[in-house]
Each structure stands twice: as C-alpha cells, then as structure tokens.
Amino acid sequence: EDKVVQSPLSLVVHEGDTVTLNCSYEVTNFRSLLWYKQEKKAPTFLFMLTSSGIEKKSGRLSSILDKKELSSILNITATQTGDSAIYLCAVADQTGANNLFFGTGTRLTVIP
Amino acid sequence: DTGVSQDPRHKITKRGQNVTFRCDPISEHNRLYWYRQTLGQGPEFLTYFQNEAQLEKSRLLSDRFSAERPKGSFSTLEIQRTEQGDSAMYLCASSLGIARHYGYTFGSGTRLTVV
Numbered sequence: 001e002d003k004v005v006q007s008p009l010s011l012v013v014h015e016g017d018t019v020t021l022n023c024s025y026e027v028t029n030f031r032s033l034l035w036y037k038q039e040k041k042a043p044t045f046l047f048m049l050t051s052s053g054i055e056k057k058s059g060r061l062s063s064i065l066d067k068k069e070l071s072s073i074l075n076i077t078a079t080q081t082g083d084s085a086i087y088l089c090a091v092a093d094q095t096g097a098n099n100l101f102f103g104t105g106t107r108l109t110v111i112p
Numbered sequence: 113d114t115g116v117s118q119d120p121r122h123k124i125t126k127r128g129q130n131v132t133f134r135c136d137p138i139s140e141h142n143r144l145y146w147y148r149q150t151l152g153q154g155p156e157f158l159t160y161f162q163n164e165a166q167l168e169k170s171r172l173l174s175d176r177f178s179a180e181r182p183k184g185s186f187s188t189l190e191i192q193r194t195e196q197g198d199s200a201m202y203l204c205a206s207s208l209g210i211a212r213h214y215g216y217t218f219g220s221g222t223r224l225t226v227v
Contacts, residue, residue, distance in 0.1 A: 041201075041220035042219055042220045042221060043155070043203075043218045044218070045216070088154050088155070099157035099168065099170070100157070101157075102154030102156070104152065104153050105154055
C-alpha cells in the first residue's frame with residue numbers, strides 16, 4: 001500500500017531560525033509530490049515536484065525532490081510566526097487514480 | 113469569492129441523525145474531490161467526480177456515505193445514521209486538470225461533531 005511518512009511530527013523553533021521538514025514515500029509508479037500548508041482550515045498549495053534534484057523556490061520556502069532516496073525536503077529560512085502551521089506532504093501516482101496520498105503532517109510552531 | 117466554498121463550516125449532530133454537506137468548487141474546475149481529515153492525521157481520500165460522474169470511491173466510503181454532483185457543478189456529501197467515528201473535518205477540493213499534474217484547491221472544510 002502507498003505510504004507517505006513525514007518527520008518530525010512537530011517542531012518548535014524561534015523566529016529567524018531555519019527549518020527543514022522531511023517527507024519520504026513508498027508509492028507505486030510515482031508521478032509527483034506536493035507540499036501544502038494548513039493553518040486553521042484549508043490546506044493551501046505550496047509546491048509540486050516531479051523531477052529529481054530541481055529546487056523549487058518561493059520566497060523563504062524551497063523544496064527539492066530526491067527520487068533515488070524516495071524523499072523530499074521543505075526548507076524555510078528566517079522563520080516568522082506566520083509560518084506556524086501544519087505542513088502536509090502528498091504524493092500522486094501514475095496509475096490514473098486521481099487521489100493524493102497525504103502524510104500526517106509536521107506541525108511547526110515559530111515562537112517570537 | 114472565486115475559491116472552493118463549503119457549507120456549513122461547523123455541524124454538531126446527535127448520533128443516528130443524517131447530515132448533508134455542500135461544496136461549490138471553482139467554477140471552471142471539472143474535477144471535484146472529497147477528503148476526510150481527523151485530528152493529527154493528513155486528509156484521506158473519500159471520492160472523486162469528473163463533471164457529474166463519480167469515478168472513484170475509497171473503501172473508507174461506507175454505505176452510509178453518499179455523494180452526488182448532479183449537474184457537474186456543486187456537490188453534496190450525505191452521511192446517514194451518523195456515528196461518533198464520523199466526527200472529522202470534511203474537505204472538498206477541486207482541480208482544473210488531473211490532480212497529479214495540477215494539485216488541488218481545497219475549501220475550508222466542514223467540521224462535523226457527532227455527540
């Protein structure tokens with residue numbers, strides 16, 4: 001069965017710190033990996049990664065996929081209190097199914 | 113508001129009652145998904161529509177659950193004879209193309225509490 005594992009489960013850092021969140025997966029016929037940020041309600045889309053080794057960047061957030069290691073990392077530099085959220089990793093396969101498999105998320109808390 | 117909207121935002125119901133939730137996707141999105149999220153877990157797939165056709169259903173979707181998308185626009189998710197284990201956030205999402213290519217846009221969810 002397809003599986004997505006995120007680590008750590010939770011993390012508390014001070015403003016200004018840099019954090020790295022991890023996602024590893026076991027998916028038959030991998031197609032893409034997505035990162036979402038979930039604050040109080042709806043997960044909001046951050047990145048989609050399909051190619052290994054190509055970093056995607058948006059402001060202080062960046063992410064990269066390693067297909068050999070079946071993993072991805074999400075980096076946040078110079079963290080702010082507004083970065084406090086649950087960060088969800090999800091993967092999609094090639095089989096034609098349209099659902100995404102989500103990990104349990106990493107809860108990030110940034111304290112002033 | 114051009115996002116995915118869900119109604120109601122919160123629902124408290126007694127065990128055994130039926131509940132119905134509504135989702136209005138982004139108007140140009142032809143694909144609509146329902147997910148369930150319990151505390152401390154990631155969203156779990158329930159079902160998927162392409163236009164009005166329900167094309168996929170998870171084994172999580174027991175026979176007490178039914179979803180419709182009658183005209184290919186809004187969708188409803190009904191839970192009959194609710195149980196305490198149904199308490200969760202029910203998330204709706206829509207996408208323009210295939211999810212694995214484009215990702216989803218999620219709604220804010222309906223939080224169901226069964227007492």
